Amino acid sequence: MKLIANALILFTGFGCKANCTHNPGMAYSFDNIVPSANLTWTPCFDDFTCSKLEVPLDYSNKSLGTTSIAFIKLAGKNATIESPSIIINSGGPGGSGVDLLLTNQALASQMFGDQYNVISYDPRGVNNSGLTVDCFSGNTEARLVFNRLHRTGSTNVSSTSFEEQYYSSSIYGDWCNNAVQNESTHGYYVTTPAVAQDLLTFIEAEAELAGQPPSDAKLWFYGISYGTVVGATFASMFSDRVERMILDGVLDAEQYYDNTWKDSVDQMDEAMEKFSSLCHSAGPGKCSFWGPTPANITARMNNIIRQLQNHPVPISGVPSRDTPTLVTYSDLKALFVTTIYNPLLSFPGMADILHQVERGNVSALAGMFSGQDITSDAGRIIQCTDSYRRNKLATIEEFKSYAEYTVSKSKYIGDIWPIVVETILCTSFQPQLPDSMVIKKSNRLLLYSDPVNGLGKPTPFPILVASNTIDPITPLSWARRTSSRFPGSVLLLQEGIGVSHY
Numbered sequence: 397m398k399l400i401a402n403a404l405i406l407f408t409g410f411g412c413k414a415n416c417t418h419n420p421g422m423a424y425s426f427d428n429i430v431p432s433a434n435l436t437w438t439p440c441f442d443d444f445t446c447s448k449l450e451v452p453l454d455y456s457n458k459s460l461g462t463t464s465i466a467f468i469k470l471a472g473k474n475a476t477i478e479s480p481s482i483i484i485n486s487g488g489p490g491g492s493g494v495d496l497l498l499t500n501q502a503l504a505s506q507m508f509g510d511q512y513n514v515i516s517y518d519p520r521g522v523n524n525s526g527l528t529v530d531c532f533s534g535n536t537e538a539r540l541v542f543n544r545l546h547r548t549g550s551t552n553v554s555s556t557s558f559e560e561q562y563y564s565s566s567i568y569g570d571w572c573n574n575a576v577q578n579e580s581t582h583g584y585y586v587t588t589p590a591v592a593q594d595l596l597t598f599i600e601a602e603a604e605l606a607g608q609p610p611s612d613a614k615l616w617f618y619g620i621s622y623g624t625v626v627g628a629t630f631a632s633m634f635s636d637r638v639e640r641m642i643l644d645g646v647l648d649a650e651q652y653y654d655n656t657w658k659d660s661v662d663q664m665d666e667a668m669e670k671f672s673s674l675c676h677s678a679g680p681g682k683c684s685f686w687g688p689t690p691a692n693i694t695a696r697m698n699n700i701i702r703q704l705q706n707h708p709v710p711i712s713g714v715p716s717r718d719t720p721t722l723v724t725y726s727d728l729k730a731l732f733v734t735t736i737y738n739p740l741l742s743f744p745g746m747a748d749i750l751h752q753v754e755r756g757n758v759s760a761l762a763g764m765f766s767g768q769d770i771t772s773d774a775g776r777i778i779q780c781t782d783s784y785r786r787n788k789l790a791t792i793e794e795f796k797s798y799a800e801y802t803v804s805k806s807k808y809i810g811d812i813w814p815i816v817v818e819t820i821l822c823t824s825f826q827p828q829l830p831d832s833m834v835i836k837k838s839n840r841l842l843l844y845s846d847p848v849n850g851l852g853k854p855t856p857f858p859i860l861v862a863s864n865t866i867d868p869i870t871p872l873s874w875a876r877r878t879s880s881r882f883p884g885s886v887l888l889l890q891e892g893i894g895v896s897h898y
């Protein structure tokens with residue numbers, strides 16, 4: 397669902413309801429669950445069962461040892477022993493599937509139906525699974541200083557901003573390399589091809605538990621956003637093991653593995669411009685930034701953008717934090733980014749804020765940009781290890797042409813996007829990974845057409861690719877390209893604005 401998990405998702409907390417000890421057999425944390433090579437489900441979080449599955453660190457060299465993957469299961473109310481389990485894969489990279497299912501319990505059974513079990517998991521390197529790395533080793537001051545050095549704001553917010561973003565990015569990789577070297581030798585063994593193998597291990601373990609032959613085990617899968625890269629990777633590596641697959645809100649796997657994410661800016665302005673027409677048709681009672689025509693609304697938004705570009709607004713004390721701040725153009729751009737992840741839900745709130753800003757009250761924008769600081773490294777580590785042999789965004793020239801491209805494509809978000817998507821942070825990552833864990837370097841995407849390794853075969857049942865007609869983060873063009881790569885797949889379009897149907 398969400399691409400940039402650490403920055404943009406507001407996780408709703410989940411913990412012990414009232415009293416954690418009321419049921420001694422009930423686990424409320426994965427810390428209390430013992431990893432095992434055979435699948436064992438423990439009751440957890442009241443309505444779920446949880447498991448930690450031991451998997452090889454490196455499937456090509458099992459002597460390297462194991463790590464563990466946290467799975468969570470919501471049994472279908474009307475499920476039988478034969479009922480399939482649908483694995484839902486969260487966005488990110490770096491998103492926690494455990495958290496996704498815990499916070500969307502009702503929606504999950506509503507979406508799929510009570511005849512199915514719904515399962516999710518934390519991929520390697522994420523939350524409750526093994527191989528998590530903190531690149532700053534708990535040194536919060538170093539992390540904060542890095543964020544301030546690197547996250548200077550919109551690309552061209554000052555004459556030095558762009559260069560500062562480029563040159564500071566190597567610091568991040570250096571810290572991650574050190575943390576992995578000193579504290580977590582296999583911390584980089586978190587690539588998506590390994591995750592696809594883990595899913596195969598899981599469905600085989602599930603089959604074994606049900607007394608069925610593991611070699612017949614098939615995957616039922618629903619992936620959103622980055623989760624579609626996991627699905628596409630699995631379907632390429634193990635095409636004959638796909639029973640049903642839905643890829644919703646598609647992130648193009650080729651642009652992901654190349655670390656370009658180039659076309660993600662395709663439909664951003666189309667989505668932003670819907671704000672004016674929707675606000676206008678909603679009327680002044682429902683949209684506080686209403687104006688007599690959509691063009692009037694757009695013009696007033698542009699005024700606000702221009703104003704803040706030239707005049708940051710000082711706030712002597714932010715009430716909630718009791719610190720002085722300067723509200724900047726980048727704070728406004730950060731608001732736009734947050735908003736387009738879920739336009740229909742967020743437009744009314746954006747209207748309220750713009751209405752206040754127009755009257756000179758910018759307090760709601762205070763801290764908006766720094767609030768998106770990098771606080772968890774899982775997403776970047778997965779993204780950078782996945783792309784390290786193919787990275788097409790490494791030199792300052794590549795970064796410049798990328799930034800100029802995003803600026804040319806999106807007036808509203810193009811100049812903040814490079815520092816939000818953070819592809820540039822991969823520059824100095826040095827993962828020493830075995831071939832088995834990475835997608836090979838190639839101009840064409842071998843992932844989908846590698847007859848030597850048996851990749852690129854059609855799946856036994858067609859893949860369903862789904863997209864909104866206006867998708868501001870994972871644009872429709874990505875869904876079309878992905879669908880064209882999987883023979884027989886079908887593209888389902890929904891007239892709507894937003895990232896996925898979920």
Ligand SMILES: *[C@@H]1O[C@H](CO)[C@@H](O)[C@H](O)[C@H]1NC(C)=O
Binds near residue numbers: 414415418
């Ligand atoms: C939690 O439940 C246990 C057993 O019912 C009880 O002894 C204990 O006092 C409760 N603790 C709290 C903090 O409510």
Ligand SMILES: *[C@@H]1O[C@H](CO)[C@@H](O)[C@H](O)[C@H]1NC(C)=O
Binds near residue numbers: 433434604
């Ligand atoms: C796992 O299951 C297999 C087959 O059911 C069994 O042979 C093996 O002993 C089990 N291993 C453990 C660690 O329980």
Ligand SMILES: *[C@@H]1O[C@H](CO)[C@@H](O)[C@H](O)[C@H]1NC(C)=O
Binds near residue numbers: 457459460
């Ligand atoms: C497998 O890993 C072991 C332990 O690190 C190492 O000694 C061995 O050389 C590796 N084998 C291969 C084929 O890479």
Ligand SMILES: *[C@@H]1O[C@H](CO)[C@@H](O)[C@H](O)[C@H]1NC(C)=O
Binds near residue numbers: 511
């Ligand atoms: C549960 O499954 C039975 C048998 O397939 C079906 O008749 C019934 O309608 C289902 N109930 C619900 C609530 O889905």
Ligand SMILES: *[C@@H]1O[C@H](CO)[C@@H](O)[C@H](O)[C@H]1NC(C)=O
Binds near residue numbers: 408411491523
């Ligand atoms: C990690 O998983 C726990 C459940 O074990 C959940 O409560 C928490 O929100 C998750 N954290 C993140 C950052 O996703």
Ligand SMILES: *[C@@H]1O[C@H](CO)[C@@H](O)[C@H](O)[C@H]1NC(C)=O
Binds near residue numbers: 533574577578
């Ligand atoms: C980690 O290792 C690097 C060099 O390998 C060293 O310079 C650094 O001080 C170490 N960091 C910690 C936190 O131990």
Ligand SMILES: *[C@@H]1O[C@H](CO)[C@@H](O)[C@H](O)[C@H]1NC(C)=O
Binds near residue numbers: 695
């Ligand atoms: C928008 O409409 C209002 C109300 O008619 C008008 O006062 C204002 O000047 C218009 N603004 C722009 C930028 O067109």
Ligand SMILES: *[C@@H]1O[C@H](CO)[C@@H](O)[C@H](O)[C@H]1NC(C)=O
Binds near residue numbers: 748749752757758759
């Ligand atoms: C300023 O805007 C914020 C939120 O946008 C609002 O809560 C606050 O009441 C406003 N202050 C004034 C003086 O209108």
Ligand SMILES: *[C@@H]1O[C@H](CO)[C@@H](O)[C@H](O)[C@H]1NC(C)=O
Binds near residue numbers: 551796800
């Ligand atoms: C930043 O501004 C300079 C000078 O105006 C311009 O040449 C460059 O293309 C701009 N860069 C981006 C990414 O917009």
